[in-house]
Amino acid sequence: MTTHKSTVFLIDDDVAVQHGVTALLTAADHSVAVFNSAEDFLSKLTTLDTVNTAMLLDVCMPGIQGLELQEQLYNDGVEIPVIVMTGHGDVPMAVRAMQNGAVDFLEKPFTVEEVVTALDRAFGLSRPIVKLTRSASPELTENYESLSPRENEVLRGIVDGGTSKEIARTLDVSPRTIEVHRHNVMSKMNAKSIAELVRMAVALGVGD
Amino acid sequence: MHDLDLIDLSGPLADAILETTESPIVILSPDGSIARFNKASETLTGYSAAEAIGRKVWDFLIVDEEIDAVRGVFEQTFAADIPTHFTNYWKTKDARRRHLKWSNKTLLNKNGDVTNILATGIDITDIESTERRLSEVQFELLHMSRLSTLGEIATSIAHELNQPLTAAASLIGAVSLTLKKKSNGELCPQIELLDDAVDEIRRASEIMHQMRDFVRKHKTTRTPHDVNKIVEEASAIALIGADAQKIKVTTNLGNNIGEAPLDRIQIQQVVINLIRNAIDAMKESPERRLTISTQRNDGMIAIKVEDTGSGIPEELKTRLFEPFVTSKDDGLGVGLSISKSIIDAHQGEISATNLNSGGCIFTCKVPAGGHDQLDDNS
Numbered sequence: 001m002t003t004h005k006s007t008v009f010l011i012d013d014d015v016a017v018q019h020g021v022t023a024l025l026t027a028a029d030h031s032v033a034v035f036n037s038a039e040d041f042l043s044k045l046t047t048l049d050t051v052n053t054a055m056l057l058d059v060c061m062p063g064i065q066g067l068e069l070q071e072q073l074y075n076d077g078v079e080i081p082v083i084v085m086t087g088h089g090d091v092p093m094a095v096r097a098m099q100n101g102a103v104d105f106l107e108k109p110f111t112v113e114e115v116v117t118a119l120d121r122a123f124g125l126s127r128p129i130v131k132l133t134r135s136a137s138p139e140l141t142e143n144y145e146s147l148s149p150r151e152n153e154v155l156r157g158i159v160d161g162g163t164s165k166e167i168a169r170t171l172d173v174s175p176r177t178i179e180v181h182r183h184n185v186m187s188k189m190n191a192k193s194i195a196e197l198v199r200m201a202v203a204l205g206v207g208d
Numbered sequence: 209m210h211d212l213d214l215i216d217l218s219g220p221l222a223d224a225i226l227e228t229t230e231s232p233i234v235i236l237s238p239d240g241s242i243a244r245f246n247k248a249s250e251t252l253t254g255y256s257a258a259e260a261i262g263r264k265v266w267d268f269l270i271v272d273e274e275i276d277a278v279r280g281v282f283e284q285t286f287a288a289d290i291p292t293h294f295t296n297y298w299k300t301k302d303a304r305r306r307h308l309k310w311s312n313k314t315l316l317n318k319n320g321d322v323t324n325i326l327a328t329g330i331d332i333t334d335i336e337s338t339e340r341r342l343s344e345v346q347f348e349l350l351h352m353s354r355l356s357t358l359g360e361i362a363t364s365i366a367h368e369l370n371q372p373l374t375a376a377a378s379l380i381g382a383v384s385l386t387l388k389k390k391s392n393g394e395l396c397p398q399i400e401l402l403d404d405a406v407d408e409i410r411r412a413s414e415i416m417h418q419m420r421d422f423v424r425k426h427k428t429t430r431t432p433h434d435v436n437k438i439v440e441e442a443s444a445i446a447l448i449g450a451d452a453q454k455i456k457v458t459t460n461l462g463n464n465i466g467e468a469p470l471d472r473i474q475i476q477q478v479v480i481n482l483i484r485n486a487i488d489a490m491k492e493s494p495e496r497r498l499t500i501s502t503q504r505n506d507g508m509i510a511i512k513v514e515d516t517g518s519g520i521p522e523e524l525k526t527r528l529f530e531p532f533v534t535s536k537d538d539g540l541g542v543g544l545s546i547s548k549s550i551i552d553a554h555q556g557e558i559s560a561t562n563l564n565s566g567g568c569i570f571t572c573k574v575p576a577g578g579h580d581q582l583d584d585n586s
Contacts, residue, residue, distance in 0.1 A: 014371040020378030027385040060367065062530070087370055087417070108370050109377035109409055112385050 006123050007031045009048075009080065011041050011069070012058040017108075021056065021115075028116055038064035045078070054122035055082045056106075056115075059093050067093075070100045081122035085110075092161035095198050104195050118195075136203045143189050144204050151188070154181040158194065159201045218244075232308065232329040235315075238322050240264040240282040252331060254301030271297040271305060290314060290325055295332070307333045346445050349477055359420075360542045360549070364531040366420040370413055377409045430554065432467040432578045433475075435509050436502055442476035443500055446483035453496065455487060460501035467578040468509050470554060475574075478547040478558075482513040482570045485543065489517025489567070508556075508573045516567040520560055528560055547572075 008030045010021055022032045033048070035041040038061065059066030066084055073080065084097040084105045094105040103125060104118040136144070147155065150171075157167035157178075164182060168175040191197040226233055226246040232253075235244035245260040253260075253269065260268075266275045274296050281290055295309045308329040315324040384402040391399070439461060450457060483500065490496040499514040520528060520535075527533045531545040544558075551558040556574035563569060 014375070016375035017371050017378070020375035020382070023382035024378040024385065027382040027389075062527070085374075087367055109374040109406070109413055111377070111403075111406055111410075112381040115381075 005029070005031050006119075007033060007049075007053045008119065009033050009035065009041065009053060009055040011035045011038060011055065011061075011066075012085070013037055013061045014058075017058075024112065024115065025056075025119075028112070028119070030119065037061055038066070038069040041069070042072070050078065050080050052123065053080050054103075054119055055080045056085060057082055057102075058085045059090075059097060060087060067096055067100060070097065070102065074101055081125050083118045083122055090161070091158070091194065091198070094195070095159055095161065095202070098195070098198050099202055105198075136200075136205075140189075140200055140203060144200075144206075146188050147185065151181050151185050154178060155185050155189075155197070155201065156206060158182065158185070159198060159206055232331065234260075234265075234327050234329075236265065236325040236327060238282070238325070240266060240279070243324060252300065252306060253298060269298045271299050305333075306331055307336060342441075342444060345441060345476070349445065349473060349480065360531055360546050362420040364545075366416045369416055373409050373413050377406045380405050380409075430469040430471050433470045433472050434466075435468050435470070435511065435574075435576075436461040436465050438470065438472055438475055439479055439500065439502055439511055442479035443483060445476075446480040446487075450487060450498070453487065453491075455490060455496040455498050458497065458499045460499060462502050462504060465502050465504050465509055466576055468554075468574050468576045470574065471550075474550045475554070478550050478572060479511060479513070481543045481547050482572075485570075486513050486515035486517065489515050489519075491517075493517050493567075504576060507576050509576045510571055510573045512569055512571050514563070514567065514569040516565070519562040519566060519568050529558065 008025050010018060010025070010032055012018055012021070012034075013036055018034045018036075022034060025032045035044070042064075057066045057069065064072075070082055070084075073082070081103045082097075082101065084094065084102045085108055086093050086097070086105055087108060090107075094102075094107075097105055103122050106114055106118055153171055154167060157170065162170065164175045164178040168178045171178070185191075186197060189197060189200055191200060226244070229246070230248050232249040233244075233246045234242055234249055237243050241262055241264045242260050245255070245257040249260070250256055255268070266279050270278050278296065290312055292312050293310065294312075295307060297305050297307055299305055309332050310327050310329045312328075313326045314322050315326055317323050380402050384399050384406070387396055387399050387402070440459075443457075443459065447457060479500075483498070486498050490498070493516055495516050497516045499512070501512045501514075503510045503512070524533060524535055529544050529548040531542050533545070548558050551572050551574065554574045556572060558570070558572045560568055560570050
């Protein structure tokens with residue numbers, strides 16, 4: 001951890017969420033700057049010190065949506081690590097955000113551990129933000145190749161944002177079977193979270 | 209009483225009428241045998257006049273289950289009492305069934321005796337099947353619209369409730385984190401209680417989203433459809449009653465619009481919704497013109513619905529496609545948000561613009577594509 005206080009830009013249109021998440025981040029020793037919308041953030045961007053900052057961005061807002069803001073920041077060369085906040089189960093949106101260069105995603109509501117882990121990761125980044133591209137390490141490729149054909153299909157299903165039930169219907173097996181495959185996929189890929197699995201899948205070019 | 213007999217019915221005027229009309233007309237003798245069989249009857253049945261004349265209708269034209277009834281009319285009540293209107297089925301030479309609606313006139317001689325029966329028919333087979341199809345489509349749409357309204361509401365509630373749940377979980381998390389720091393690593397039962405509370409909040413959120421997934425609209429199944437045909441069918445349903453409201457409807461479907469991969473029911477639901485909205489918007493308007501059109505441009509097919517109503521109120525403009533936004537007193541405000549989510553799912557776009565002349569125009573665009581272009585998506 002740095003000795004300098006790190007600042008989190010929180011962008012969410014809901015006042016209660018702003019209040020709660022600010023309290024949580026303050027308790028976790030971060031300073032917080034709150035913005036009501038993407039427009040609000042953009043209008044103040046030039047006045048902001050972006051050193052040692054990260055962004056907690058709600059993807060679903062009126063006006064400019066989270067994904068569009070990410071796109072705009074990327075095009076403008078603004079290098080703030082972005083963590084997107086999605087609704088529960090909105091994996092397709094999360095996948096798109098990750099492809100857009102988000103360092104992680106949090107499903108609302110999140111726990112202290114989840115948000116702290118994600119922020120540590122964001123602040124630990126030394127390289128500028130890049131869009132995820134196919135750049136799989138040999139180890140990752142090896143893990144991927146150890147998946148059975150069925151496990152591979154399940155991985156694609158997860159990345160496409162399917163629930164176990166939906167994947168089960170597509171593959172015509174029971175949801176219970178999918179749960180087992182899902183567990184095997186996570187452990188063979190050595191992924192601790194769906195976010196990590198998504199990151200790996202993007203690096204591997206799964207679903208391109 | 210006119211003095212008509214068979215001679216008159218063979219005259220040049222009768223010939224001209226009988227042989228040019230598209231209605232099947234037969235002239236029967238009181239015993240049920242055919243005296244005249246016009247061109248339309250020939251076309252309809254496949255029998256020539258030569259084949260038909262002199263034979264009794266029930267010997268070859270009437271479907272089996274109706275023979276007794278038709279014979280009964282002739283034999284028992286005699287031709288004078290033949291009902292002036294009835295419908296029955298004819299079987300054609302190649303054994304197809306056609307449903308015919310008849311208007312009958314008994315022809316009398318000077319003494320008042322029945323010499324002939326003039327039967328003029330309308331083939332209602334196709335009209336009936338169109339009506340049946342229309343009511344099927346209407347039923348499907350109604351069902352879908354209920355389901356997707358429910359789905360839309362569930363999605364909105366899930367999203368709206370998730371925000372306070374997120375706030376609550378974060379607040380509790382903040383307290384838990386503060387306590388953890390103060391306890392310096394010592395076990396603190398209160399922290400566990402707080403973490404349990406967060407777990408329960410997450411459970412509530414999951415239950416809500418499962419509910420949403422359960423009622424969420426079916427996965428769209430998109431197959432290539434003729435867009436003009438879809439719009440025509442939807443308009444037919446949406447415009448029921450439009451005449452009564454004195455609305456002048458112009459349909460302007462472009463040539464060579466072609467196909468697009470669509471979920472037919474869903475797109476029709478959008479079109480119907482836009483037309484109904486347009487009709488509602490013109491309730492107070494002195495001039496009520498509705499224009500439904502299609503265009504094809506740069507690989508996109510546009511469906512447009514234009515009205516001369518009151519236009520979109522300024523304060524609703526930016527939130528028009530959000531759920532629970534409505535300018536109607538009795539509206540739920542989900543129609544346009546459902547329409548938007550349907551069009552989004554089709555990789556299309558929906559927009560609304562107020563017109564300078566008053567009224568507004570809604571435009572939905574979807575990517576064009578027929579059978580040959582579908583392989584890309586497999």
